[in-house]
Amino acid sequence: MRRNNDTKYTPSTGTVEVRKAVCQRLKEDCGVEYQPAEIAVSNGAKTCVYAALRALVNSGDEVILSAPYWVSYIELIQMVGGVPVVVEASEAEHFKITPEKLAVAITPKTKCMILNNPSNPTGMMYSRQELEAIAQVCVEKDIYVISDEIYYRLAYDNREFTSLAAISPEIKERTLLVNGVSKSYAMTGWRIGYVAAPAPIAKVIGNYLGHCTGSPCSISQRASAVALSASQEPVEELKAAFEARRNYMVERINQIEGVSCIKPEGAFYVMMNVSKLVGKELFGHVIQDADDFASLLLKCGKVAVVPGTGFGAPGFVRWSYATSMENIKEGLDRLTKFLRNVPA
Ligand SMILES: Cc1ncc(COP(=O)(O)O)c(C=O)c1O
Numbered sequence: 040m041r042r043n044n045d046t047k048y049t050p051s052t053g054t055v056e057v058r059k060a061v062c063q064r065l066k067e068d069c070g071v072e073y074q075p076a077e078i079a080v081s082n083g084a085k086t087c088v089y090a091a092l093r094a095l096v097n098s099g100d101e102v103i104l105s106a107p108y109w110v111s112y113i114e115l116i117q118m119v120g121g122v123p124v125v126v127e128a129s130e131a132e133h134f135k136i137t138p139e140k141l142a143v144a145i146t147p148k149t150k151c152m153i154l155n156n157p158s159n160p161t162g163m164m165y166s167r168q169e170l171e172a173i174a175q176v177c178v179e180k181d182i183y184v185i186s187d188e189i190y191y192r193l194a195y196d197n198r199e200f201t202s203l204a205a206i207s208p209e210i211k212e213r214t215l216l217v218n219g220v221s222k223s224y225a226m227t228g229w230r231i232g233y234v235a236a237p238a239p240i241a242k243v244i245g246n247y248l249g250h251c252t253g254s255p256c257s258i259s260q261r262a263s264a265v266a267l268s269a270s271q272e273p274v275e276e277l278k279a280a281f282e283a284r285r286n287y288m289v290e291r292i293n294q295i296e297g298v299s300c301i302k303p304e305g306a307f308y309v310m311m312n313v314s315k316l317v318g319k320e321l322f323g324h325v326i327q328d329a330d331d332f333a334s335l336l337l338k339c340g341k342v343a344v345v346p347g348t349g350f351g352a353p354g355f356v357r358w359s360y361a362t363s364m365e366n367i368k369e370g371l372d373r374l375t376k377f378l379r380n381v382p383a
Contacts, residue, residue, distance in 0.1 A: 045257045051249035052241070053080025053233070057260040060267035061233050065218075068191070069202035071211065073235045079244040080263075082255050084189045084219040084232030088153070089115050090251075091185045091215040091234050094243040096121040100150035105136035106351030107310065109159045109187070113351075121150070125351055130301060130312060134161035134352075138172040142180070151183035151215075154203060157190040160350045160357040161310050162285075162303020164194060167201040174203065174210035185215045189232070190306040192223040192274050195282045198304055204235070212237055222306075223274055224266040231255060231263040281307050284360040284367055291371045292358075297378055307361045310347065314354035321380060329356050340377030342370045 052058065058075035065071050081087050088111070096102060098120035104112050105128040116123045126144050128134045141152065154173065157164045165173070177184050186203040194200040204211040219232030234244055248254075285302075288309055292300045297319070300311045313332050318325060322339045326332050333346040333356050347355035360367055373383050 043261075045261050047257060049254040049257050049260060050245075051252070051254050052078065052245040053255055054257075054260050054264070057231075057264040057267075058233075060264040061218075061235070064267045065202075065216075065235060069188075069200075069205050071202055071204045071216075071235075074238070076238050077241045078233055078235050079241050079248060080231060080233045080255055080260065081248055082232070082252055083227075083230045084187065084217050084221060085111060085115075086252065087217045087219065087232040087234045088112070088185060088187060089118070090244045090247055091217060091236070092116060092119045092121065092151075093247050094236075094240055095151050095183055095185075095215070097150070099148065101146060101148045103141065103144050103149060103152040103182075105134075105140075107134055107158070107160050107347065107355070108153075108351050109155055110349045112153050112155075116153075122148070124149070127351075130310070130355075133301065134158065134163045134310070135165060135169065136173070138176045141173060142176050145176070145180045145182060149180070149182050151185055152177065153185045153187065155187045156203070157194060157200075157303075157305025159190065159306055160308050160345070160347070160352070162306040162308045163301075164198060164200070164304040167199075167206070170201055170203055170206050174206045177213055178207075178209045181213075183213045183215060184210070185217060187217045189218055189222050191218065193278055193281055193307060194305040195278070195285060196304065200305070215240060220263045220266050223277075224263075225277060226263070226266060229256075229259040229262055231259050281360065284364055285309070287364065288358060288360050288367055288371065295371075295375055295378065298374075307359055309358045309360065310352065310355045311344070311358060312354060313356055316378075317354075321377070322382075329354055332356060336374065336377055339382060340373050341383040342373045342377070 058078040096119045102116045102121045103124045204214045216235040220226040330346040344356040
């Protein structure tokens with residue numbers, strides 16, 4: 040690194056090398072053309088969502104998102120002075136916002152929506168047709184979309200991922216596409232994410248980042264440029280391992296009485312419906328809600344799941360299968376015992 044002089048500040052939106060690598064990856068994987076001036080690289084996708092909101096949202100502007108949502112969105116919207124407008128998406132709707140519900144939620148104060156595809160926490164994905172319908176509403180109503188596509192490489196059953204920006208030039212003009220190396224390359228600790236957006240917006244993001252983060256870590260940028268440009272074969276291996284774990288987890292959950300789940304199409308999460316357990320007595324305690332269930336499962340069953348309340352999904356808990364098959368088996372065995380009132 041020292042020999043290559045990679046130890047210095049870089050441009051605030053990242054080196055030309057890493058931004059070119061991002062453009063190449065977006066073209067190959069998503070069929071969308073961007074120039075390096077339209078890319079801002081920063082410290083993880085989380086900072087990129089924040090910087091995108093910073094660039095778009097003025098105090099009091101409304102930002103639409105669907106529930107279940109990734110926990111940080113609400114906080115990030117509020118941190119820039121925006122007002123989150125939450126649209127419920129039920130399990131029967133596969134946890135996805137419909138164009139009709141989106142249209143109803145838009146007001147003169149709406150600046151943008153956040154779309155997360157594939158989704159954390161639900162693992163559900165939008166098809167090209169669904170994206171076309173959402174894009175049509177956004178273009179007609181002239182709102183921006185922050186499209187968080189961080190799990191795009193983890194799409195199962197040979198499902199084709201469609202980037203929102205690939206739908207039409209009109210929606211691309213209004214899209215701030217967020218992605219990064221954290222999930223696709225299992226490089227969470229390297230802290231590299233990026234936003235792809237029309238040049239004037241990318242410039243505003245760059246101005247903000249220049250004063251806020253300076254530049255992303257030079258060493259991580261070099262490593263990310265390699266991950267993005269080298270053979271993508273390891274990503275396919277990672278995906279195959281996740282798909283096997285998903286299949287196992289979904290099948291097991293749906294065999295256990297009292298709980299159920301729909302089959303996620305991407306990412307590495309399963310939303311388990313625990314609403315039937317509310318009011319049931321386990322270990323001398325009557326379950327009040329999903330939070331209560333999650334605490335009792337941790338205490339008496341020795342399994343950690345995330346209660347859905349934080350995701351705007353009461354009645355659900357989220358499992359992650361970003362862990363070994365052994366851990367998954369053990370976790371589900373423990374859940375089975377727990378539901379039979381057998382201590383771990
Ligand atoms: C939907 C979603 N967006 C963004 C992020 C943040 O990614 P990063 O670790 O690159 O900041 C995560 C991480 O969990 C996520 O689930």
